[in-house]
Amino acid sequence: SAIVEAIRTKGRESLQLSVQELARLAGGYALGGLDVIKDDHGLMDQHFHPFQERVARVQEAIRNANAKTGRKTLYFPMIAGRFDQIEAQMAFAKAQGCAGALIAPMLIGPDTGFxxxxxxxxxxxxxxxxxxxxxxxxxxGITPAMLLGRLFRVFGADISVFPNAGGRFTFTPDECQDLARAMREPLGDVKPGFPSPAGGMTIEKIDSLVAAFGDDAVFLIGGALMRHSPDPEIGARAFITAIEQAVSGGKAAE
Structure with a gap:
């Protein structure tokens, strides 16, 4: 199973950065070898972060990095707003060469984004x-495994981000394992998806993440990667090294 690494564009601090700075960070992360770079879910189409400008610049930076590395880092912009805005954003992202999108189904309607x-x-x-x-x-209500796992997967989720145990939120280890199983287990003709534990994750926790979820998952780290190094390329490489060492049975990089 392939390992997929993902990162937010500097968490909440992304709202304080210019579009040019976000593009620089994304290019650096792509040079460092990350597989997926996603927008923070707070980045939409604000006047200080126009959707089209952000997506065009970030995708261009990643495209340039891919040309240098020979890899194929992907960019998933956040899609949100009214229906007409959402469709225009999807069309623009596709035209710019984006391979995917980040959506919050309960904000825009469970089937709209899918x-x-x-x-x-x-x-x-x-x-x-x-x-x-x-x-x-x-x-x-309903269990996290049913909503974020099975139902989102039935709607069409390829990757489901959820707050992992031990981070900033209150999910238990059992709830997280149930959710991961719901994304992977046989479900008629519905294809399996990737669980993506997130929320306060750090490079130092990669060993436990791999032990808990295996290598068939999307490991998502945001602000912790920025704290690791001001150079995004260095941070990305440390992240990947930690995952590779954890998968091979070694100790995650400090």
Missing amino acids: HLARKYGLAVMTHPSFTGTHFHDPEH
Whole structure:
């Protein structure tokens, strides 16, 4: 099974950066060898972060890095807004050469983003924004595995981001394992997807992440990668080295 590494564009701090700076970071991460670079879910189409300018510049930076490395780092921009905006964003992302999109199904309607992603041939990474009230109490609602795993997968999620145990949120290890199984187990003719543990993850936790989820997962780190080094290429390489060592049974890089 292939390992997929993903990273947010500097977490919440991405809202403080110019489009040019985000593009520089994305290019550096691509040079460092990451497989997927995604927008932070707070990046939409704000006046200080116009969607088309951001997507065009970031995709161009990644394309240039790919030309140098011979790799194929992918970029998943955040898609959000009214229906007409969402469709225009999907079409623009496709035209720029993006291979996928980040969507929050409960913000835009569970089938809206998936329908448009299928229409434009884009892979889908889902974010759990606005889902917390469904499972904040075990006596209420629906389990994380059912909503973020099985239902999102049935709708069309290729990658489902969720807050891993031990991070900033309250999911238990058992809930995370149930969710991962829901993304992978046989489900009629529905293709399996990748679980993506996230939320306060660090390079130092890669050993435990690989032990818990194996190598058939998307390991997502945001702000911790920026804290590792101000040079995005160095941070990306450290991330990949940690995963490779964990998979091979070695100790993750400090």
